[in-house]
Amino acid sequence: MAERAHGAVETGIVTVTVRVSRFHPETDRSSGQQDYLVPAGPGMTVLDALVYIKEHLDGSLAYRSSCRMGICGSCGMFISGLPRLACQTQIRALGPVVTVEPLPNYPVVRDVVPDLEPMVTHHTAVRPFIVRGGEEQEYPTAEYLQTPVELDAYLQFAYCIKCGICLSACPTLATDPAFAGPQALAQVYRYSADSRDDGRRARLGAVDIAHGIWRCHLAGACTEACPKGVDPALAIQLLKRLIVADVLGIGRRRGPAPVAPPDMQAQRRPDIPAAPPATVPGGSGAQKNQP
Amino acid sequence: MRESRWWILSLSAAALMVVLLTLHMGLMHLSGLMKVLGVDPGDVRSFAAVMERGRSLAQMVFYLLFLGAALYHGLYGLRSVLLEVTPPRGQGVLSGLVLAAGLLAFAYGAYVTVRTFTG
Secondary structure: OHHHHHHHHHHOOOEEEEEEEEEOOOOOOOOOEEEEEEEEEEOOEEEHHHHHHHHHHOOOOOOOOOOOOOOOOOOOOEOOOOEEEEEHOOOOHHHHHHEOOOOOOOEEEOEEEOHHHHHHHHHOOOOOOOOOOOOHHOOOOOEOOOHHHHHHOOOOHOOOOOOOOHHHHHHHHHHOOOOOOHHHHHHHHHHOOEEEOOOOOHHHHOOOOOOOHHHHOOHHHHHOOOOOOOOOHHHHHHHHHHHHHHHHHOOOOOOOOEOOOOOOOOOOOOOOOOOOOOOOOOOOHHHHOOO | HHHHHHHHHHHHHHHHHHHHHHHHHHHHHOOHHHOOOOOOOOOOOOOHHHHHHHOOHHHHHHHHHHHHHHHHHHHHHHHHHHOOOOHHHHHHHHHHHHHHHHHHHHHHHHHHHHHHHHO
16 A cells, blocks of 8 residues: 555656746846746656746746756756756755756856856866877877876866856855856866876966965865766865975976877788778878788 | 965964964963973063063064964965955955055064063
8 A cells, every 4th residue: 555655656746836037138137036837747857847847838938958968067057055957856856846046156148047158268268178298289199198097087077067066056156256166176187187188387377376276165065066976176175285296396297198109010800891991091090001 | 476385385384383382382371281291381471581581582583483474374364365355456455455464563573572682
């Protein structure tokens, strides 16, 4: 009997009140709220509810989404008091009334769509890519050698999807909009700890400023909020260690990983068919390796 | 100068304060505990003891270091708090004001200490 009752709850439809923040920049001076009654089945996410509202109740609602599977980072919202990805948040777990607001610490474009420009600005300022000296930067010759241990040094920080949720959770950013923010700082560590990179000095200098890394309070809210399990607070602490070691001239610093030498001895096994000819003349190594 | 150098200085000042404050508390305020540990600092708060200590070179250096470390550490923390509510264009003025306040306080504290030393 108890199992049957439990099953009825699992499969039944409950009505959830979704209280959405509404703001139109051309007609509103400040944001308001609007309630929608949404029939919520098992497994329904907040993003599903917003899709339902837009399709059946109010086509003027604006929100941002794309992949619906926690990869693109588009649907970051302030849901029932916490910044989260709408596509990963089960609506029935939040009670009968669910509030949906735009991410804090960002300007609002419309309704629950934040302007992520502050994050993008800081992110691009720290050169979030592998930097190599000389012509290798513009004309890379081959892949760079890296051991699994060297990969582990930065791997978890490479899982950042740039959703901007960590910045909305950051208490420092709430009072200091010029603060670099956990996303950019974590990416500074991610690339500076990458053994293939040769741009550490410039990157560290970009965040070793008055509104840079030293303004972090180590509240850890960024780590709590990250939907991908990245630990930006840890990255910031590790980055502080890197910077102090750099300033004091202590610690070992090896040069960037070497370019992998071409495998001249490799030969195609006879049971593997030959690669098709290159579409760009002289642009493929496949033909060179053909016996 | 890179911000990290100011930050390292602040941490160094904190470490120095731990040593100096331990000595200060032990000698001036925890004489009972020091006696248990086998050190009798005597009546350190009598007028004669204060005047004698004021004319000691070691004491003068001790207090100047203590003054400098405490002022730097405290004012760097204050600047960090104020920086959060100061836009980047105002941070130079803020740093200048905090530096001026620190120099003024250090000059006043050093004057009293040195004046006591020289009599």
